[in-house]
Amino acid sequence: MVYQANPTRYQDMEYRRCGHSxxxxxxISLGLWHNFGNATRFENSRNMIHCAFxxxxxxxxxxxxxxxxxxxxxENFGRILQQDLQPYRDELIISSKAGYTMWPGPYGDWGSKxxxxxxxxxxxxxxxxxxxxxxxxxxxxxxxxxxxxMKALDLLVRQGKALYIGLSNYPVEQAQQALTIxxxxxxxxxxxxxxxxxxxxxxxxxxxxxxxxxxxxxIAFSPLAGGLLTDRYLNGIxxxxxxxxxxxxxxxxxxxxxxxxxVRQLNVxxxxxxxxxxxxxxxxxxxEGKVTSALIGASKTAxxxxxxxxxxxxxxxxxxxxxxxxxxx
Numbered sequence: 001m002v003y004q005a006n007p008t009r010y011q012d013m014e015y016r017r018c019g020h021s022x023x024x025x026x027x028i029s030l031g032l033w034h035n036f037g038n039a040t041r042f043e044n045s046r047n048m049i050h051c052a053f054x055x056x057x058x059x060x061x062x063x064x065x066x067x068x069x070x071x072x073x074x075e076n077f078g079r080i081l082q083q084d085l086q087p088y089r090d091e092l093i094i095s096s097k098a099g100y101t102m103w104p105g106p107y108g109d110w111g112s113k114x115x116x117x118x119x120x121x122x123x124x125x126x127x128x129x130x131x132x133x134x135x136x137x138x139x140x141x142x143x144x145x146x147x148x149x150m151k152a153l154d155l156l157v158r159q160g161k162a163l164y165i166g167l168s169n170y171p172v173e174q175a176q177q178a179l180t181i182x183x184x185x186x187x188x189x190x191x192x193x194x195x196x197x198x199x200x201x202x203x204x205x206x207x208x209x210x211x212x213x214x215x216x217x218x219i220a221f222s223p224l225a226g227g228l229l230t231d232r233y234l235n236g237i238x239x240x241x242x243x244x245x246x247x248x249x250x251x252x253x254x255x256x257x258x259x260x261x262x263v264r265q266l267n268v269x270x271x272x273x274x275x276x277x278x279x280x281x282x283x284x285x286x287x288e289g290k291v292t293s294a295l296i297g298a299s300k301t302a303x304x305x306x307x308x309x310x311x312x313x314x315x316x317x318x319x320x321x322x323x324x325x326x327x328x329x
Contacts, residue, residue, distance in 0.1 A: 013056025
């Protein structure tokens with residue numbers, strides 16, 4: 001059966017301008033970090049991507065090492081793109097990244113020009129694309145000169161292999177230096193992708209101010225704190241949860257009773273707002289318009305639908321903000 005996108009997909013989604021650029025991003029973006037590689041049933045991945053686009057999500061976020069195994073998320077997305085979404089390519093924002101270990105030897109990691117150019121070429125082949133809309137450096141490299149990394153990103157834009165450049169996981173001082181270099185090269189940074197949630201607020205300590213100063217947008221990954229800011233852990237750690245499986249991204253040691261008390265209190269507040277805890281967590285990240293888009297992960301379509309539904313109430317009263325801050329203290 002030929003896929004036909006929902007004709008009303010743009011009616012309920014919010015689109016936010018990304019920094020000072022001409023590009024708008026859907027307020028919810030779908031990340032393909034987990035559940036889109038070869039370890040996941042292909043049809044489930046395909047259904048989630050269909051669901052996302054049918055609800056107005058236009059931004060699909062990948063990286064060279066997403067899977068598992070590394071590279072398989074891009075390969076599977078490329079299959080779905082060719083089979084279903086090719087007629088809609090110009091309605092999509094497709095991003096990839098490089099910066100973590102991808103292949104053996106000294107040229108398959110970090111931030112050298114050699115690695116970044118080769119990695120994007122590989123990503124384009126895996127996805128069957130001529131260009132990505134956004135290409136990120138995934139993490140700072142402590143050994144490669146920052147100028148080399150930024151010049152490689154600038155070159156990829158000039159080659160037409162990426163339309164925009166992004167940074168991910170850059171702390172404030174390195175971000176400021178990188179943004180200055182990119183600006184001087186004539187390829188300003190479009191977007192920064194940091195980890196941000198009610199439990200992870202480091203970007204409020206200067207990074208958001210720097211992004212505003214340079215006119216750079218932001219997209220927050222892990223807004224649900226690895227699933228902690230959902231109803232999954234209200235009564236402890238379920239046996240079938242990510243934490244119980246020993247995930248390095250959410251382990252039992254992180255789920256203390258003190259944190260669970262906060263989660264339960266936040267859940268009560270969310271219910272008073274007419275939202276699930278996960279929906280309030282997404283709405284909180286998007287409050288005040290400082291974050292361009294919330295980057296969610298998903299293992300089933302219902303989670304995507306829940307996230308989109310969070311957009312019906314992203315405003316917080318002063319009392320609600322004060323209550324959240326008192327809980328998080």
